[in-house]
Amino acid sequence: MPALALDVPALDISGLTVRHGDVLAVDDLDLRIGQGETVALLGPNGAGKSSTVSAVLGLLRPSAGAVRVLGRTPSDAVRAGCVGAMLQHGGLPGEARVGEVVHLVRSSYADPWPTADLAATTGIDGLLGRPVDALSGGQRQRVLLALALAGRPPLLLLDEPTSAMDVEGRRAFWTTMRGLAARGTTVVFATHHLEEADAVADRVVVLAGGRLVADGSAAAVRSAVSGRTVRLTADRLPGDLPGVTSVTRQGATVALATGDVEATLRALLDAGVPLTDLDVRGASLEDAVLSLTTSGATR
């Protein structure tokens, strides 16, 4: 692949609109991502993340708008080996062995990543002799990662890459991503694991109803949500607590989003609610994304 000028954006999306029949999946999206950025695409189910990724890969034809990938059209960029992708429903030939699939994909690139190093980096060195059908969900995702990386692409697009991985697998996965990002690879990933996005991404882009509702560092997106979250263990709470804007319950734990911690706590004490397991925090990225995507923007 020819050397790329650094001022060419990795992704330049303008006015992207994607329809699936009657469904408006992406609605006039503008997004520019520079080379070397690590960007998380966040948003609830149906927000338009996968449709955006598919448009960037040239897998679907937008109804309107333009997508440039490292200065090229999506299909040219893919053909030139500029993009490695890991998709949610990435297919693998079931009866082949992992090593055969890796060999096949590597052989389609002029300068592929050497097999031993690729396998070690993605944690599949023990899997090369296994039939693809015999892989667990997390192992399959690691193989898909190896295939995405086989051509050493400057841009990686990952759609929920760790959804089937265990805790150790995720940690290893993000260590690999950090290493690639440190070497200048642009990494764009869609995820529902907001703590991963918070820990890994330089920038988070939040979609809802196919539209961009937030774009900035995780800290900036978190700070867009004022207020704090009061968590405690309680069976029952009085209604109409001052300052409280939302109440969510998970088992015995109640989370109260509040704009006035002091008034909320005083009202709880006045009502005789014991403050068992009390925990007061600023908004997490999850709180922020929830707040941004449930304020009328989603369908």
Ligand SMILES: Nc1ncnc2c1ncn2[C@@H]1O[C@H](COP(=O)(O)OP(=O)(O)OP(=O)(O)O)[C@@H](O)[C@H]1O
């Ligand atoms: N092939 C399709 N045919 C019809 N509708 C589709 C198709 N693919 C996606 N959609 C619809 O387009 C909208 C956006 O879907 P998309 O998969 O892009 O969202 P997402 O943010 O990736 O969601 P998830 O987090 O669930 O993967 C949804 O309403 C979805 O039902």
